[in-house]
Amino acid sequence: MLRRYISYTTNKFTNCRHVSQSMLQSTVDEKSGIATVTMNKPPVNSLNLEFLEEIITLLNKLQKDKVRGMILTSGLQKVFCAGLDIKELYKPNPDRLTKFWTTLQDTWLSLYTTSFPTVSVINGHSPAGGCMLAMSCDYRVMVGQNYRIGFNEAKLGIFAPKWFQNTIIAVIGQRKAEVSLTTGKMYTTDEALQIGLVDETCADADSALKKGTHFLNNFQNISPWAYKMTKDINRQSTIQWLIDNKQKDVDFTVEYMQSPGVQKNLELYLQSLKSLPPLKLISEIN
Numbered sequence: 415m416l417r418r419y420i421s422y423t424t425n426k427f428t429n430c431r432h433v434s435q436s437m438l439q440s441t442v443d444e445k446s447g448i449a450t451v452t453m454n455k456p457p458v459n460s461l462n463l464e465f466l467e468e469i470i471t472l473l474n475k476l477q478k479d480k481v482r483g484m485i486l487t488s489g490l491q492k493v494f495c496a497g498l499d500i501k502e503l504y505k506p507n508p509d510r511l512t513k514f515w516t517t518l519q520d521t522w523l524s525l526y527t528t529s530f531p532t533v534s535v536i537n538g539h540s541p542a543g544g545c546m547l548a549m550s551c552d553y554r555v556m557v558g559q560n561y562r563i564g565f566n567e568a569k570l571g572i573f574a575p576k577w578f579q580n581t582i583i584a585v586i587g588q589r590k591a592e593v594s595l596t597t598g599k600m601y602t603t604d605e606a607l608q609i610g611l612v613d614e615t616c617a618d619a620d621s622a623l624k625k626g627t628h629f630l631n632n633f634q635n636i637s638p639w640a641y642k643m644t645k646d647i648n649r650q651s652t653i654q655w656l657i658d659n660k661q662k663d664v665d666f667t668v669e670y671m672q673s674p675g676v677q678k679n680l681e682l683y684l685q686s687l688k689s690l691p692p693l694k695l696i697s698e699i700n
């Protein structure tokens with residue numbers, strides 16, 4: 415197992431404060447107060463229990479440090495985030511699955527309710543839980559034309575829970591969310607822009623980071639209190655639903671994920687993941 419470390423350093427040349435954990439790097443620009451958080455969990459930034467715990471810890475730290483905004487991106491070459499780690503769902507240990515799902519709920523609650531504005535710079539494929547990470551930010555910029563984004567849960571023979579679905583509905587509306595979720599379609603960059611899954615697109619990651627920063631600069635003259643209150647009111651019903659139904663959602667998921675039908679579907683999906691040529695899976699199964 416990799417040695418885990420956390421270090422905080424200030425680079426006097428760039429005026430950036432670096433926070434580095436084993437799977438996440440965070441750099442805070444001292445002048446603007448904007449944090450850039452880079453996910454770095456090869457090969458595909460899949461969300462397992464330990465990674466989710468790191469994300470929560472870092473979000474808490476950024477909140478405590480009163481950053482003015484956050485850009486979430488990937489340090490990998492072609493994947494933003496491959497979604498939930500399928501190994502957490504396939505042949506699960508019920509205790510670990512319970513902890514995993516609770517931590518996923520908490521990660522979403524932390525990210526969806528940050529006191530600072532957030533942007534995801536989607537510089538690689540972003541299926542399912544990866545898309546969910548992006549949707550939970552306030553703004554999305556997608557890079558290039560080579561990647562796919564969307565909710566492919568149905569293709570795995572599973573379905574997104576209510577709070578996942580409500581988050582998507584809040585971004586693209588009920589009708590488009592239903593079509594997107596039931597078909598499991600993965601969208602090209604242009605398609606994602608067209609249906610509103612992303613707010614902007616651009617050719618390269620550097621321009622995307624600039625666009626993200628430009629969006630966050632909108633908040634320079636907005637009171638953090640007014641920002642947070644507005645966001646809370648806007649997102650309240652989805653947040654409240656999960657808070658009120660946390661245990662029910664965990665119990666249901668743990669039971670449902672262990673059912674033989676779901677496990678069979680996941681087994682078949684894992685086999686297809688191995689047998690299809692690299693990077694073909696997402697486009698081939700559309």
Ligand SMILES: CCCC/C=C/CC(=O)SCCNC(=O)CCNC(=O)[C@H](O)C(C)(C)COP(=O)(O)OP(=O)(O)OC[C@H]1O[C@@H](n2cnc3c(N)ncnc32)[C@H](O)[C@@H]1OP(=O)(O)O
Nearest residue numbers: 457458460496497498499500539541542543573692693695
């Ligand atoms: C109530 C229940 C609700 C459940 C909700 C679930 C939401 C989810 O997020 S489910 C997960 C959905 N994710 C996917 O379907 C992604 C599948 N992966 C891919 O399509 C591709 O891997 C990729 C396009 C992301 C990347 O392609 P690339 O060619 O670069 O890499 P690969 O050779 O395919 O993969 C490398 C390596 O990583 C493993 N892997 C890929 N995705 C996952 C994952 N989500 N979880 C765990 N592991 C994953 C893949 O099997 C390869 O492993 P090996 O090197 O050991 O073969």
